Amino acid sequence: MTTEPAPPLATIAAALRRERQRAGISLTELARRAKIAKSTLSQLESGLGNPSVETLWALGVALDVPFSRLVEPTPPAVRVIRAGQGPRVRSEHADFTSTLLAAGSPHVRRDVYVIALEPGQVRVAEAHTPRSVEHVVVAAGRLRAGPGTDLVDLDPGDYVTFPGDVPHRYEALTPGTFAVLVMEHP
Structure with a gap:
């Protein structure tokens, strides 16, 4: 462990x-x-x-x-984040970890994360800032994600996008699930 x-x-x-x-x-x-x-x-x-x-x-x-x-602290000009490193924050309601890879500049509000999930508790997310959009690409495992009424099951390599300004959820369907999440903020 x-x-x-x-x-x-x-x-x-x-x-x-x-x-x-x-x-x-x-x-x-x-x-x-x-x-x-x-x-x-x-x-x-x-x-x-x-x-x-x-x-x-x-x-x-x-x-x-x-x-x-x-x-995220102010990044240097060249930045490398090795697998398993970076600022990680865990959910208190599900086996869900978010690792920020890159934050958008003040003029380009786009953030890139790696999310790791395990089967069990579902990660339920409240609505984010108005007009935000989430883009997800599954890297390993199987993931169910999206707004409550439009959940989709995703396999490695699958992509989904959905509004981030409505309640939504993430659920690992297999152990070792992880994905790349890109958040766009207006």
Whole structure:
């Protein structure tokens, strides 16, 4: 059994402070909008705690920024992320791990992730920022993904795209499932 590295807490803390200040809102207001406890947000801005994917998505939606802007430090000109490395964040509701590979620039809001899933709990995602779109290519295993009414089963090499601004889900149908996820944000 391998141990997951800690989320990039210092990066998350700095990003939350930066984006909250950019938005011109208080800690209390951001906590209210994200529907999380003010004490949780205060801990995260202090570099403490262990934020889940769901908490970071809620904060991203409340701040109107992509998830990636909260977890990725400023990248160097040439960047390599080896398999199994990179900023990983686990879901608290399913065996689902998201690894950010590349974040879009402030003018090109496109983020690239590798997602790893195991059969069992389904990863249910709330709606992301308005007009966001998800693109998924399965690399290994079998995956069921999409909005609740339009789920599709995918095999290695299959591609699906769907609106990210509606509730959607990811479910591994076989062990060792992983895929590349590209998130577009308007």
